Amino acid sequence: MGQPATLKKISSQLNLSISTVSRALKNHPDISENTKRKVKELAALMEYEPNSYAVNLRTNKSKVLGLIVPDISNMFYDSFISAAEKDARKCGYSLLILQSGDDPLQESENLKLCKHYRVDGIMISLAPESCSTELLAKYQEAGISIVFFDKVPAEGDFDTVCIADEEAATIAAHTILKYKKKNILALFGNQELSITKKRRDAFLKILQKEQEVQTQVQYCTKTEDARQQTELALNSSSIPDHIFCMSDEILLGVMKAMKKSDLRIPEDISVLAMSNGFIPGLFNPEISYIETSGYELGKLAMKRMLDNMDNKTEARSIMLPTRLIQGNSL
Amino acid sequence: MGQPATLKKISSQLNLSISTVSRALKNHPDISENTKRKVKELAALMEYEPNSYAVNLRTNKSKVLGLIVPDISNMFYDSFISAAEKDARKCGYSLLILQSGDDPLQESENLKLCKHYRVDGIMISLAPESCSTELLAKYQEAGISIVFFDKVPAEGDFDTVCIADEEAATIAAHTILKYKKKNILALFGNQELSITKKRRDAFLKILQKEQEVQTQVQYCTKTEDARQQTELALNSSSIPDHIFCMSDEILLGVMKAMKKSDLRIPEDISVLAMSNGFIPGLFNPEISYIETSGYELGKLAMKRMLDNMDNKTEARSIMLPTRLIQGNSL
DNA sequence: GATTGTGCCGCAAACAATTGCGGAAAGGGT
DNA sequence: ACCCTTTCCGCAATTGTTTGCGGCACAATC
Numbered sequence: 001m002g003q004p005a006t007l008k009k010i011s012s013q014l015n016l017s018i019s020t021v022s023r024a025l026k027n028h029p030d031i032s033e034n035t036k037r038k039v040k041e042l043a044a045l046m047e048y049e050p051n052s053y054a055v056n057l058r059t060n061k062s063k064v065l066g067l068i069v070p071d072i073s074n075m076f077y078d079s080f081i082s083a084a085e086k087d088a089r090k091c092g093y094s095l096l097i098l099q100s101g102d103d104p105l106q107e108s109e110n111l112k113l114c115k116h117y118r119v120d121g122i123m124i125s126l127a128p129e130s131c132s133t134e135l136l137a138k139y140q141e142a143g144i145s146i147v148f149f150d151k152v153p154a155e156g157d158f159d160t161v162c163i164a165d166e167e168a169a170t171i172a173a174h175t176i177l178k179y180k181k182k183n184i185l186a187l188f189g190n191q192e193l194s195i196t197k198k199r200r201d202a203f204l205k206i207l208q209k210e211q212e213v214q215t216q217v218q219y220c221t222k223t224e225d226a227r228q229q230t231e232l233a234l235n236s237s238s239i240p241d242h243i244f245c246m247s248d249e250i251l252l253g254v255m256k257a258m259k260k261s262d263l264r265i266p267e268d269i270s271v272l273a274m275s276n277g278f279i280p281g282l283f284n285p286e287i288s289y290i291e292t293s294g295y296e297l298g299k300l301a302m303k304r305m306l307d308n309m310d311n312k313t314e315a316r317s318i319m320l321p322t323r324l325i326q327g328n329s330l
Numbered sequence: 331m332g333q334p335a336t337l338k339k340i341s342s343q344l345n346l347s348i349s350t351v352s353r354a355l356k357n358h359p360d361i362s363e364n365t366k367r368k369v370k371e372l373a374a375l376m377e378y379e380p381n382s383y384a385v386n387l388r389t390n391k392s393k394v395l396g397l398i399v400p401d402i403s404n405m406f407y408d409s410f411i412s413a414a415e416k417d418a419r420k421c422g423y424s425l426l427i428l429q430s431g432d433d434p435l436q437e438s439e440n441l442k443l444c445k446h447y448r449v450d451g452i453m454i455s456l457a458p459e460s461c462s463t464e465l466l467a468k469y470q471e472a473g474i475s476i477v478f479f480d481k482v483p484a485e486g487d488f489d490t491v492c493i494a495d496e497e498a499a500t501i502a503a504h505t506i507l508k509y510k511k512k513n514i515l516a517l518f519g520n521q522e523l524s525i526t527k528k529r530r531d532a533f534l535k536i537l538q539k540e541q542e543v544q545t546q547v548q549y550c551t552k553t554e555d556a557r558q559q560t561e562l563a564l565n566s567s568s569i570p571d572h573i574f575c576m577s578d579e580i581l582l583g584v585m586k587a588m589k590k591s592d593l594r595i596p597e598d599i600s601v602l603a604m605s606n607g608f609i610p611g612l613f614n615p616e617i618s619y620i621e622t623s624g625y626e627l628g629k630l631a632m633k634r635m636l637d638n639m640d641n642k643t644e645a646r647s648i649m650l651p652t653r654l655i656q657g658n659s660l
Numbered sequence: 661g662a663t664t665g666t667g668c669c670g671c672a673a674a675c676a677a678t679t680g681c682g683g684a685a686a687g688g689g690t
Numbered sequence: 691a692c693c694c695t696t697t698c699c700g701c702a703a704t705t706g707t708t709t710g711c712g713g714c715a716c717a718a719t720c
Contacts, residue, residue, distance in 0.1 A: 003472075049446060051448070052447055053383050053386040053392075053448065056383040057383040064426075072415065073411070073412035078402050079403045081403070082429065085402065085428070094426055098424070099412065099415055113424060116382055118382060118383065252612070
């Protein structure tokens with residue numbers, strides 16, 4: 001019992017051929033009920049399980065999907081992964097999860113790993129300055145389904161699933177206007193990312209129509225940057241009456257700076273964020289936010305991947321609708 | 331170029347045998363330098379890569395490790411996974427990550443999946459009421475390295491890696507005594523878990539020696555439970571002068587309740603938690619905590635796993651030391 | 661000229677599962 | 691007695707890689 005059971009071992013025990021055992025276990029009509037019963041009994045006893053390597057070798061399918069994210073340890077991505085894993089499991093797929101660490105080099109290494117493990121599909125959120133799209137296009141040619149999510153390529157004919165960035169930013173801008181805010185500090189992330197550009201452009205498109213509204217845009221890649229930017233603004237001659245945060249990381253920095261000031265939310269200054277939902281609830285008052293759900297995006301992306309592998313539908317972009325979740329910060 | 335390159339294709343192009351090509355690529359001394367050069371050039375051109383299924387089939391090794399956690403979307407586990415993935419990659423291993431959802435049934439299904447994919451090792455944090463230890467013992471017999479982490483089995487001769495729970499709880503208790511607290515509300519998690527028992531017992535062992543110190547113990551499985559318990563205590567006739575939180579989830583519930591009251595931290599009531607480090611920094615004042623680092627535990631567990639697979643050392647329990655991180659809540 | 665040695669390479673089996681094809685045995689019909 | 695059908699099963703090839711063994715050809719030695 002030490003070594004795992006194989007068809008060969010079962011067949012030699014029963015004085016049958018390997019092929020007969022294989023067919024018996026698969027209910028092939030050629031095999032008599034009597035033989036089937038005996039084979040199945042022994043197989044169960046020996047805890048036989050087909051060797052997945054051998055099966056994969058023949059079928060050239062692995063039932064494994066590659067999932068590449070910048071960092072697993074991240075509110076957004078971990079909920080994405082959590083959702084994706086659950087839905088993948090339901091359809092018999094497992095996930096090979098790899099981190100790029102926002103490094104283009106490591107990203108391409110990850111892709112090679114996916115190739116090496118011959119995954120059936122790859123879901124990827126790109127690193128900044130990624131140069132992996134050509135490689136991915138080649139993989140797609142070779143029959144691997146590719147789904148981009150969240151950080152998607154700006155160009156190319158690919159399957160993408162992402163937050164409805166323009167819509168979300170538009171909702172945010174309209175909400176801020178509704179509350180008659182006039183002096184807005186808008187904090188965005190890495191301005192190289194298309195996600196940042198999309199959100200910023202849609203946001204500004206609304207606000208710049210209003211002549212009496214002042215909007216100051218700043219970019220901050222990290223929480224600490226956001227804290228400093230906020231502190232600067234709060235100590236400036238024209239203190240903003242509203243702060244907009246493009247992400248959870250930025251919101252955290254803003255709130256750290258707010259703690260040090262004695263401005264009240266929302267009486268003196270209001271706050272609106274775009275968030276996965278966890279962080280805004282931690283503050284008092286709870287921060288209003290436009291929901292950008294990693295969990296929902298994970299479900300959507302996995303659905304797309306599974307559809308894709310069934311019936312090679314053509315490439316298209318899918319957006320996850322967003323909505324305003326009201327806290328008391330506005 | 332559509333189909334992936336194989337030894338056979340290379341060999342037929344060069345009029346060599348498959349075995350010669352294989353040996354040439356592996357720098358076997360039997361093969362002439364001339365042939366090696368030609369083979370390697372064509373292999374590079376055709377982007378040859380050994381079929382991992384075929385290799386695995388022969389070697390019966392996969393270079394994949396199974397990693398089973400209750401939920402990926404969790405502060406502690408996502409930092410654990412992040413660390414584990416990085417270190418695994420360095421040694422040529424990849425991770426198959428599965429979620430049990432704290433469900434014993436799904437946990438055993440995950441284990442079967444690991445078996446099916448013939449992983450080289452399994453790292454697992456057990457679900458409550460798990461009944462997987464026998465199965466895991468069997469897998470270990472079959473040659474799969476098993477490392478338990480965080481939620482480890484109470485009994486059995488296994489490799490375990492976990493937070494030094496007793497030490498952490500002891501530090502917590504001594505810290506609380508140092509600040510002369512007399513009326514303590516101590517909130518613990520699911521009392522079925524050995525992690526809870528260990529922390530509670532070590533904690534109480536110190537505090538119950540002190541006659542003038544009152545300690546009220548409550549169990550709360552979720553954030554909301556913790557909030558309710560805290561609210562109850564704050565509205566009771568004897569308001570505690572200190573709250574101890576066994577975990578981040580509990581700390582969140584406590585702080586939600588605290589927001590509604592006008593008690594000041596640390597003047598009116600002090601707080602000490604056990605935490606991964608992220609949550610305590612979000613509050614004002616920052617909460618003091620005993621560090622229970624998922625990231626460090628991930629590094630430690632992966633090291634143990636890799637050691638284990640190299641030189642079958644005997645089973646042992648490893649503890650990750652902890653320390654007090656001072657905020658201003660005490 | 662026959663033997664030995666060396667360099668270079670191919671055959672075939674092994675890993676495990678799957679499957680088209682063919683074949684033996686048994687039964688029934690003429 | 692012969693043929694045909696049905697039932698049940700095995701042979702062998704296939705997927706790609708690895709490896710022990712053996713073998714061919716050419717050169718060197720006795």
